[in-house]
Amino acid sequence: MYNGTVKVKVRFFASLKDAVGTGEMDVNIAEDNATARTVFDRLQEQFPALKRYEPIVLVAVNHEYARWETPLTPDAEVVFFPPVSGGLR
Amino acid sequence: MYNGTVKVKVRFFASLKDAVGTGEMDVNIAEDNATARTVFDRLQEQFPALKRYEPIVLVAVNHEYARWETPLTPDAEVVFFPPVSGGLR
Amino acid sequence: MIQIVDKPIETDPILRAVDSGEAGAIVTFSGTVRNNARGKQVTYLFYEAYPELAGTELEKVRKEALRRWPLVNVAIVHRIGRMEIGDCSVFIAVSSPHREAAFEACRFVIDTLKVTVPIWKKEFYEDGEVWIEGYCGEISQTSP
Amino acid sequence: MIQIVDKPIETDPILRAVDSGEAGAIVTFSGTVRNNARGKQVTYLFYEAYPELAGTELEKVRKEALRRWPLVNVAIVHRIGRMEIGDCSVFIAVSSPHREAAFEACRFVIDTLKVTVPIWKKEFYEDGEVWIEGYCGEISQTSP
Numbered sequence: 326m327y328n329g330t331v332k333v334k335v336r337f338f339a340s341l342k343d344a345v346g347t348g349e350m351d352v353n354i355a356e357d358n359a360t361a362r363t364v365f366d367r368l369q370e371q372f373p374a375l376k377r378y379e380p381i382v383l384v385a386v387n388h389e390y391a392r393w394e395t396p397l398t399p400d401a402e403v404v405f406f407p408p409v410s411g412g413l414r
Numbered sequence: 415m416y417n418g419t420v421k422v423k424v425r426f427f428a429s430l431k432d433a434v435g436t437g438e439m440d441v442n443i444a445e446d447n448a449t450a451r452t453v454f455d456r457l458q459e460q461f462p463a464l465k466r467y468e469p470i471v472l473v474a475v476n477h478e479y480a481r482w483e484t485p486l487t488p489d490a491e492v493v494f495f496p497p498v499s500g501g502l503r
Numbered sequence: 504m505i506q507i508v509d510k511p512i513e514t515d516p517i518l519r520a521v522d523s524g525e526a527g528a529i530v531t532f533s534g535t536v537r538n539n540a541r542g543k544q545v546t547y548l549f550y551e552a553y554p555e556l557a558g559t560e561l562e563k564v565r566k567e568a569l570r571r572w573p574l575v576n577v578a579i580v581h582r583i584g585r586m587e588i589g590d591c592s593v594f595i596a597v598s599s600p601h602r603e604a605a606f607e608a609c610r611f612v613i614d615t616l617k618v619t620v621p622i623w624k625k626e627f628y629e630d631g632e633v634w635i636e637g638y639c640g641e642i643s644q645t646s647p
Numbered sequence: 648m649i650q651i652v653d654k655p656i657e658t659d660p661i662l663r664a665v666d667s668g669e670a671g672a673i674v675t676f677s678g679t680v681r682n683n684a685r686g687k688q689v690t691y692l693f694y695e696a697y698p699e700l701a702g703t704e705l706e707k708v709r710k711e712a713l714r715r716w717p718l719v720n721v722a723i724v725h726r727i728g729r730m731e732i733g734d735c736s737v738f739i740a741v742s743s744p745h746r747e748a749a750f751e752a753c754r755f756v757i758d759t760l761k762v763t764v765p766i767w768k769k770e771f772y773e774d775g776e777v778w779i780e781g782y783c784g785e786i787s788q789t790s791p
Binding site for chain 3: 336338339340342343381383385388389390404406407408409410
Binding site: 522523524525526527528529530531532533534535536537538539588589598600602605606609610613 | 673676
């Protein structure tokens with residue numbers, strides 16, 4: 326965990342990018358022990374269109390699949406994206 | 415069934431061709447009701463190397479898979495060949 | 504061989520990458536853009552990747568196939584960007600001494616890739632467009 | 648498309664033959680000449696066909712695949728004559744709206760072809776040659 330304000334880079338893909346209107350932004354989190362969940366909660370306030378993605382969204386931190394509880398260090402890259410389709414067999 | 419002498423064209427493939435030493439020959443069968451079996455029996459006398467193929471050899475008459483009992487008409491083409499390998503999967 | 508490209512996929516170099524005197528079977532899978540989907544005429548597709556993670560996940564699938572089956576080699580190339588009807592979006596080539604392993608591994612690669620590798624497609628129709636995503640249905644309907 | 652050829656197999660025309668806007672998946676199988684078999688180094692191969700019957704039987708396999716699965720198209724090309732290590736002796740391409748049918752049908756075609764189509768191979772080694780035939784073993788041993 327990291328105490329104090331962290332600035333993280335956030336990216337979005339596919340329909341999440343459309344919902345937010347941009348693929349990339351910097352987010353400052355002035356909160357102790359910030360996690361991927363903290364970032365997504367903050368973004369939902371700013372972009373209500375993100376709310377419906379909450380049950381299915383996937384998260385990567387520094388280009389590895391991560392969990393909501395994954396702690397963030399300064400300059401971490403946090404990426405939110407929808408599940409992959411699977412496609413019809 | 416056909417009565418009287420029939421002249422048939424006989425062909426061999428793969429190891430049967432090697433066993434006989436040629437891929438093709440004409441055979442006269444002076445016998446009533448000649449079948450594919452009659453031809454192979456006659457050929458075995460002439461080419462003893464064919465004998466060991468008797469349990470496995472396949473027959474086609476006029477380019478269709480045939481049985482030993484298939485009757486032969488004049489100028490029929492009779493083809494003898496080994497089973498196909500299957501190959502390792 | 505693992506690649507994510509934004510140009511038409513050239514299959515010859517991919518086949519050469521898996522070819523070998525040890526191989527008796529090469530099975531390939533090519534995913535191509537269909538002119539219809541979900542009962543609608545498709546006009547074109549757009550594929551988007553999360554490239555850093557997609558590369559890692561493609562490599563994971565490849566390694567897992569090589570671990571599970573006695574293969575000679577596995578190559579996976581995925582194209583991203585706009586694609587027209589008939590274009591190849593993903594090409595997989597698997598070589599093995601025998602064909603059973605090549606078929607099974609090739610199918611494993613495409614089935615796994617489709618659920619683990621972060622690449623999404625958006626279908627464009629005459630009257631709108633839809634992101635095709637997991638658990639999609641209504642949620643991914645971005646227009647009309 | 649069904650062909651028996653005595654030259655190197657060109658895959659591009661075969662792929663174009665099965666390609667279609669209806670297809671979302673193309674699966675191919677390529678049988679290639681391995682440098683070893685039955686524990687011996689292979690120097691080259693020779694394939695011989697009974698061409699009239701082989702053509703008929705290849706067409707039967709193709710039709711049966713098209714009947715069993717919802718496919719777009721099936722192409723089968725078999726090469727005969729002398730082939731070197733790495734050469735492609737048989738190439739099968741199957742297109743379908745969805746990948747499951749394409750994989751299953753392609754595998755059906757090669758598995759069936761190998762037991763019904765009268766084409767045989769002779770393996771050449773440093774020290775001899777052997778016809779590879781069904782129930783082969785001793786009976787097909789034509790030289791040491």
